Amino acid sequence: MTDSDPTSSDGDDGEAGDAFTLSTFHEICQREGRPVLTAAAIASGLEVSQEGASERLSALVDRGEVERLSVSTDPVVWYPSELEDLTDRERVVIFPKRREIVVDRPDQFTRAQLSQFAHLADTNGESGYRYVVRAEDVWQAPHDSFDDLQRTMRQALGQRSEALEEWVESQWDRARQFTLRTHPDGYTVLEARSAEVMGNVARQKLEEEHVHAPISDTEDWVREGSEAAIKRILYEAGYPVQDERDLEGGDELPMDLHVRLRDYQQTWVDRFAEAGEGVFVGPPGSGKTVAAMGAMAHVEGETLILVPSRDLARQWADTLLEHTTLEADQIGQYHGGVKEVRPVTVATYQIAGMDRHRSLFDDREWGLVVFDEVHHVPSDVYRRSTHLQSRHRLGLSASPIREDDRQVEIFTLVGPPIGTDWEALFEAGFVAEPELEIRYVPWGEDEQANEYGSAEGRERYQIAAMNRGKIAETRYLLSAHPAAKALVFVDYLEQGREFADALDAPFVSGETPHHRRRQLLEEFRRDERDLLVISRVGDEGIDLPTADLAIIASGLGGSRRQGTQRAGRTMRPAGGALVYVLATRGTREEDFARRQLQHLGRKGMTVTEETVERSTDSDSDSDSDSDSSDE
Structure with missing residues (x-):
């Protein structure tokens, strides 16, 4: 538009000038699809002369809100001053119809606020985060009133979204019917x-x-x-x-902790105290057990702790003695090895669900029931234990997702999820982010490759899982990290024995006697051993010591939760941990591996891929020719 455009007049320009603000500049940027504008674009957007547009832009320059820059293709372009440091600034974009919130470079406060009413659905592992506001997130929001929740939303988003707030209020109301x-x-x-x-x-x-x-x-x-x-x-x-309901709280049981809770652990306990129930969700190494003891200290009532195995029952009893003021005669265990009901009793789910034992737990009034590895609760065997009523109920899980999508039952039977997003714990240094790498390994034997080609269904999967080329690849990885304490995970007993023989390492499985299992794990923990081969029993039935290196040789067809558990064996405050996932090249294991680790990628971890070209028939330590890409 030129100065002689008949649609403009000085009077019109003056009125437009009064209304021209940085906000108007941004609106025109959005229409043009560009972060920088020429005076001609502003003139067209405001329907004023180019001279009038330049005057308005100059006024914004005087206020420090926009900058001008001469370029070769046009005399001058204009852009917001804030664009100079835009890469370092937090940006929030709301999609109310989809109830999605995309945040670039959120600070810790924003993420903490968002976690109170939204679910972290995805992250690119760098600066981008995608949150989804689900009905259950609103139902479980830790607020006494909608006004409090609305205030938190506006603080997190930095703006009002009438459509989103209206939907959230409707869900808040549904949760109180x-x-x-x-x-x-x-x-x-x-x-x-x-x-x-x-x-x-x-x-x-x-x-x-x-x-x-x-x-x-x-x-x-x-x-x-x-x-x-x-x-x-x-x-x-x-x-x-x-x-x-006015549930009985059981006899009082005063106790204190010998350790100081981290800030986020104290936040978990505070949220549990407000609701009286909940599920602590956090990565392995984030201290869920210690936080649960903080909840016990808050309740100060007789407590029943349910666990999947007798090994975990023993470890709970030892940890309670180490970290709390409870005495040995106040802590009992109830499982196949010993049967004691005391003010704090650690029992297995199976025993607690059996008819002949249930009356022992029913007759006692518990102030708190703790469900460790709570993702088991929806299963038919474990859920029988949820009939136990208490004033407070607490679950613990690194990943409460289930492949049968019955995780909703966890939150109805036990309580709402309470947690801190994983990447926040990585950034704060409370938990080390391991490096995750999928390595696509060629067949070690032509005979196995041929068997795979003619097999079907589950047999086909098992042949790929037991590819003997993975033994040579494991040797290579161990030789590449000679100082590392390593755990090698397998899914099959026969494969575990083959790995143990080839690597000259003990194999810990469900067949390993309990006393021998404890001995091996303790030797690994005390640095007297630096390598163990572990079966599925290591996924959650026992408290594995921390490793520097984890090699997952098979089990890729398992659940996303299994992948989380195994990767989590390296998640502790010390950094530098590595997780290698071995998948047989050209088989369905490739897809299984990506599916398992995609869940961890959404939690902020970086997952890379390597295609192994080196022959696995030999024990050569030569480096591999590989293709690498980020997932």
Whole structure:
């Protein structure tokens, strides 16, 4: 547009000048799809003369809000002053319809605020984060009122989003439609906020096995023992239940910790204290067990701790003695090896769920029940233990995801997730981020390759998993890191024995006697051994010592949680840890490996890939020719 454009006048320019701000400049940038503009583009956007546009731009320059730059293709371009340091600044973009929030370079405060109402769905491992606001995130937000939650949202986003806030408020309201409470006569009542929601939701979903009869238009008499089922059914219908029953807290049990909680651990405990229930979610090495002891110290009531194996029961008992003021005669274990019920009892899920033992736990009033490795709870065997009622319930898990997508049951049966995003712990130095690398290994024997080609289904997967070329590749990796303490994970007993013989290392499996298993792990922990081959028993049934190097030789068809557990064996405050995942080239193991580690990539870890070209028939230590790319 030129000075002689008949659509412009001095008067019009003056009115436009009064309204021209940095915000208007940004709007025109968005329309043009460019971060820098010419005066002609501004003139067109404002429908003023180019001279008038230049005057307005000069006014912004005088206020320090934009800069001008002469370039060869145009006399002058203009850009916001903030663009000079834009790469170092936090930026938030909201997509209200998708309920997504994309944040570039968020600071620690922003991430902490976002974690209170949004789920970290993805990160590029550098500066970009994608959050999704799900219904369950709003239901579980640690706030007493919607106004408090709204304030947190605005602090995190740095702006208001009317559409997103409206949806969040509707979910906040849904989470407060139903309440379980104790009637003065001692039985449990399900109460709805209105007769409409009681009739249209609860009485449509619940059966006679759940409730006896209506007490009023908004109240139903609950059958004893069906509380957990009611909570699960209504949660799945989109209406989480507030549990305000007057549950017994058991006898008092004063205790203190010998260790100081880290700031994020104290935050976990504080959030648990507010809700009375929850699941501590954090990477291996983040101190979930110690945080659980902090929760025990808050409750100060008799506590039942449920674990998957007797080895973990022993380790819990030892850790309680080491880190708390509890005495040995206050801590009992209840499993196949010993049966003691004491003020703090550590029992296996299997024992607690057996009919002949359940009365021992039912008859005692627990102030707190702790579900270690809580991702097991939805399974048919383990969930029988969730009938145990207590005033407080706490779960622990590095990764509560399940391949059957039944993790929702974890949060209805135990409590909402409480955690800190993994990358924040990496950045703060509390947990070391291991280097993860997938190595695509060629077949070690033509015979195995031929067997794979003619096999089908599960047999095909097993042949690829047991590729003997992985033994030579493991030797190569161990020789490349001669000073490292290493754990080699396998999924099959036969393969474990082959690796143990080839590497001259002990094989720890479910067949290893408990006393021998403890001896080997303790020797590794004391640096008397630097290499162990571990079966699936190492995924969570035992507390493995920390390693510098983890080599996952098989098990890639397992769950994402298994990948998390195995990679997590290197996650401790000391840095420099390495995780190598061996996948047979040209087989489905390639896809399995990517799927397992993609979950860790979304948590902020960097995952790389290497294609091994070196022949694995020999024990050559020569370096590999490889293709590398970031995932």
